[in-house]
Amino acid sequence: MHFLRTARAAATVVAIFTSTAFAQNKPPEIKIGIATFLSGPASVFGVPAKAAAEMIADDLNKKGGIGGVPVKLSFIDEGAGGEALVSNYRRMVQDEKVDATFAAISSGSCNQLVPVAEDLKVMNFMWDCGAASILETRKYRYNFRTQANGTPEMLAVLIYLLKTKPDFKTIAVVNQDYAWGRESWEIFSTALKAMKPDVQVVAELFPKFGAPDYSTEISRLLALRPDVVLTTAWGGDLDTLVRQAGQRGLLQQSTFVLGIGESSIQRLGKDLPEGLIVGARGDHWFLHPEKRNDAAFKAFNEEFKAKTGAWPIYPVYHMAQAFKALQTTYDKAIKANGGNWPTREQVVDAAVGTQFATGFGRPVTLRSEDNQGLEAQLVGVTKSFPGYEFKLLDNMMIFDPKVITNPAGIRSVEWLKTLKPEFAKMDVPTFKQQ
Amino acid sequence: MNSTLAILAVLDGISYAALVFLVSVGLSLIFGVLRVVNVAHGSLYAFGAYLAATLSLRVAPVSPWLTYPALLLASIVIGAVCGGVIERFLLRPLYGRDDVLQLLITFAAFMIMDNLQRMIWGVQPIFAADPLKLLPNVTVFGVTYTSYQVILLPAVALATLFGLRYFLRRTLSGAVILAVTEDREAATAIGIDARRVYFVTFIIGASLAALGGALASPTTSLVPGMGADMIVLSFAVAATAGLGQIEGTALTALLIGLTRAFVIYLHPEFEVLVPYLLMVLVLLVRPLGLFGAVQVRKI
Numbered sequence: 091m092h093f094l095r096t097a098r099a100a101a102t103v104v105a106i107f108t109s110t111a112f113a114q115n116k117p118p119e120i121k122i123g124i125a126t127f128l129s130g131p132a133s134v135f136g137v138p139a140k141a142a143a144e145m146i147a148d149d150l151n152k153k154g155g156i157g158g159v160p161v162k163l164s165f166i167d168e169g170a171g172g173e174a175l176v177s178n179y180r181r182m183v184q185d186e187k188v189d190a191t192f193a194a195i196s197s198g199s200c201n202q203l204v205p206v207a208e209d210l211k212v213m214n215f216m217w218d219c220g221a222a223s224i225l226e227t228r229k230y231r232y233n234f235r236t237q238a239n240g241t242p243e244m245l246a247v248l249i250y251l252l253k254t255k256p257d258f259k260t261i262a263v264v265n266q267d268y269a270w271g272r273e274s275w276e277i278f279s280t281a282l283k284a285m286k287p288d289v290q291v292v293a294e295l296f297p298k299f300g301a302p303d304y305s306t307e308i309s310r311l312l313a314l315r316p317d318v319v320l321t322t323a324w325g326g327d328l329d330t331l332v333r334q335a336g337q338r339g340l341l342q343q344s345t346f347v348l349g350i351g352e353s354s355i356q357r358l359g360k361d362l363p364e365g366l367i368v369g370a371r372g373d374h375w376f377l378h379p380e381k382r383n384d385a386a387f388k389a390f391n392e393e394f395k396a397k398t399g400a401w402p403i404y405p406v407y408h409m410a411q412a413f414k415a416l417q418t419t420y421d422k423a424i425k426a427n428g429g430n431w432p433t434r435e436q437v438v439d440a441a442v443g444t445q446f447a448t449g450f451g452r453p454v455t456l457r458s459e460d461n462q463g464l465e466a467q468l469v470g471v472t473k474s475f476p477g478y479e480f481k482l483l484d485n486m487m488i489f490d491p492k493v494i495t496n497p498a499g500i501r502s503v504e505w506l507k508t509l510k511p512e513f514a515k516m517d518v519p520t521f522k523q524q
Numbered sequence: 525m526n527s528t529l530a531i532l533a534v535l536d537g538i539s540y541a542a543l544v545f546l547v548s549v550g551l552s553l554i555f556g557v558l559r560v561v562n563v564a565h566g567s568l569y570a571f572g573a574y575l576a577a578t579l580s581l582r583v584a585p586v587s588p589w590l591t592y593p594a595l596l597l598a599s600i601v602i603g604a605v606c607g608g609v610i611e612r613f614l615l616r617p618l619y620g621r622d623d624v625l626q627l628l629i630t631f632a633a634f635m636i637m638d639n640l641q642r643m644i645w646g647v648q649p650i651f652a653a654d655p656l657k658l659l660p661n662v663t664v665f666g667v668t669y670t671s672y673q674v675i676l677l678p679a680v681a682l683a684t685l686f687g688l689r690y691f692l693r694r695t696l697s698g699a700v701i702l703a704v705t706e707d708r709e710a711a712t713a714i715g716i717d718a719r720r721v722y723f724v725t726f727i728i729g730a731s732l733a734a735l736g737g738a739l740a741s742p743t744t745s746l747v748p749g750m751g752a753d754m755i756v757l758s759f760a761v762a763a764t765a766g767l768g769q770i771e772g773t774a775l776t777a778l779l780i781g782l783t784r785a786f787v788i789y790l791h792p793e794f795e796v797l798v799p800y801l802l803m804v805l806v807l808l809v810r811p812l813g814l815f816g817a818v819q820v821r822k823i
Contacts, residue, residue, distance in 0.1 A: 129638075129642065129748060129749075130748055130749050131747050131748060131749045133642075133647035133748055134647055134648055134649060134747070136647075137646075137647045137648075267795075267796055293792070294792065294793075295788070295792045295795075296792065296793065296795075296796075297795060297796075298753075298795070298796045300747070300749060300750065300753045302740055302743075302744040302750065302753070302754075303540060303543070303740075303743065303744060305536050305539055305540065305669075305673055306533070306536035306537075306540065306784070306785045306788040306789075307788060307792075309532050309533075309535070309536050309667055309669070310532075310788060310789055310792075312666075312667040312668065313528075313529060313532060313665075313666075313667055325649060325745075325747060326649035326744075326745035326746070326747030326750075327745070329649050329651060329745040330651075330743075330744045330745045333651060333653060333745075334743065334744075337653075337656065337657070337661070337670055338661065338667075338668045338669065338670065339661075339668045357648065357649060357651075361651075361653075400648075
């Protein structure tokens with residue numbers, strides 16, 4: 091009896107101690123530091139993404155936060171660039187003591203901030219940057235990419251082109267003259283050469299980033315008459331190119347492929363003709379064929395539209411993916427810790443190999459070998475539909491990320507060189523816009 | 525390159541040169557008279573473009589043809605209001621002091637206007653193409669051009685060039701400006717109000733920058749940062765011509781426009797370098813620019 095009494099008392103003390111410890115360790119808030127463009131041309135992505143982050147955080151906190159803890163956001167401007175960006179990032183981590191960071195949009199920013207995050211031992215989600223090489227050159231512990239990278243994004247667009255316009259003979263490219271413009275063309279052209287080596291590249295044009303005028307490039311393309319014109323330009327540059335090309339009949343002469351054009355569709359309105367191939371930079375589209383009747387998805391889209399006046403574009407969904415990944419990771423870490431609040435290192439452990447439901451597409455997995463997100467890719471073709479002042483995507487294909495992402499440990503370009511023409515014959519489900 | 529492509533390249537070069545001249549000539553005029561390198565010139569270009577687009581989008585539903593006067597109105601308003609404020613309150617207190625201060629103050633004005641632009645018009649690209657769409661397309665050797673770009677813009681650039689020449693050389697106000705440019709002290713001694721001349725000249729230069737933006741607005745997307753790109757290009761053109769050289773600016777803009785067009789046809793990888801490569805080459809040989817002249821120092 092004495093033993094039982096002692097054991098019961100000991101158990102009670104342990105329980106009290108544990109619950110006290112739990113209550114003490116649970117922080118008053120989870121601080122998230124976000125790097126996004128608040129100035130410069132890329133603020134066309136950064137500002138909507140910030141609006142999305144604030145909306146998501148509000149909604150999350152209304153539901154009790156993550157594991158019962160509210161989230162608190164702070165932002166730094168990627169537009170500051172260079173050393174200023176790195177300094178602001180360090181200040182955010184060391185002075186504001188954020189628990190996790192989402193950085194960044196630009197691959198240049200990611201290249202700068204990823205080693206800093208590793209050095210400061212803070213969990214960082216690369217929430218939008220697309221350069222595949224970042225996670226191919228080194229294995230990181232604290233850095234994860236919560237979406238796909240440029241390789242599957244470009245490969246999906248190319249396979250869509252090969253499936254829908256298999257007989258094209260000539261192609262030209264008009265990309266912005268900076269890292270993404272060059273790298274996306276390298277990915278696309280390497281895969282094209284491997285899968286359809288008979289295609290002739292008739293022009294490689296890289297006008298200045300932010301160029302206000304493409305008249306000469308358009309004249310040259312009108313004279314060359316390529317079967318296909320690829321561009322991975324974005325923002326105001328893409329809008330200008332499409333409008334100037336449309337005005338002069340180039341969009342009607344050649345098949346245009348807008349590699350990441352989803353974000354311009356609403357702005358271009360009626361100036362965007364039918365029949366252009368458009369990549370969504372991931373598995374998201376505000377009328378996603380597999381999710382369009384999902385109540386939570388519709389509510390998210392409508393809330394964002396009410397807040398900003400526009401339907402969500404891909405950086406909005408990428409921001410939402412980072413939040414979903416964070417929430418899933420914390421839930422997983424809490425569970426693994428027996429219901430107790432996890433340490434930072436336990437949270438990082440939990441992020442490895444995590445699979446999370448985005449709520450607006452197929453689930454995303456953070457590949458454990460290299461922390462690269464495996465995300466499906468949606469590609470479609472523009473078409474008019476009643477009730478919309480802009481074109482929608484039709485004949486949408488959703489590509490399996492495991493098939494179109496290079497295996498861990500093999501660099502993208504090396505892998506792309508090994509592809510065969512049969513690769514483009516893969517089965518891909520096609521969805522009509524309804 | 526065959527003759528057909530060469531003719532296409534010439535058309536493209538002229539169209540590009542017209543717009544570049546319209547923006548650069550204001551910078552050159554201001555430097556010629558006030559001896560100020562106006563870093564805020566790019567912001568005046570951007571404000572002109574944004575206001576023109578805003579007005580165009582407002583009046584287009586009434587009549588698309590009203591968009592043309594809207595472009596002109598926007599240039600005058602931005603030139604008078606923004607240009608007037610910059611000259612009167614930022615530059616005037618600094619005349620006669622270190623040139624670096626003028627550079628710094630106009631750079632500050634540029635930064636302030638860049639932020640104001642974002643606050644007023646937001647960050648999403650804006651496009652107002654009605655003036656462009658009103659005019660028909662023309663076809664040259666099977667290649668379609670918009671007459672707005674290959675006819676209207678060069679015509680406006682020529683009108684601006686000859687208008688400025690006439691104003692400066694054939695009118696009393698122009699003579700007054702030239703007098704102050706030549707010798708401010710002597711001009712003041714005979715009763716010319718040099719402050720007023722500076723004020724008016726700065727407003728004309730600012731209006732020309734805004735006119736460049738307004739005329740560009742139907743052809744391009746208006747985005748944050750567009751002013752910064754334009755100031756760099758304008759400075760390259762003005763420096764290559766020789767600061768203060770109006771006719772030189774026109775010829776240099778044409779040279780840059782044509783070279784750029786031919787480079788895009790022949791070696792597109794060098795497109796971005798063209799204006800700056802020309803500038804470096806010219807300044808190495810002629811440090812005062814293609815048309816700059818050595819001035820006699822007055823003792």
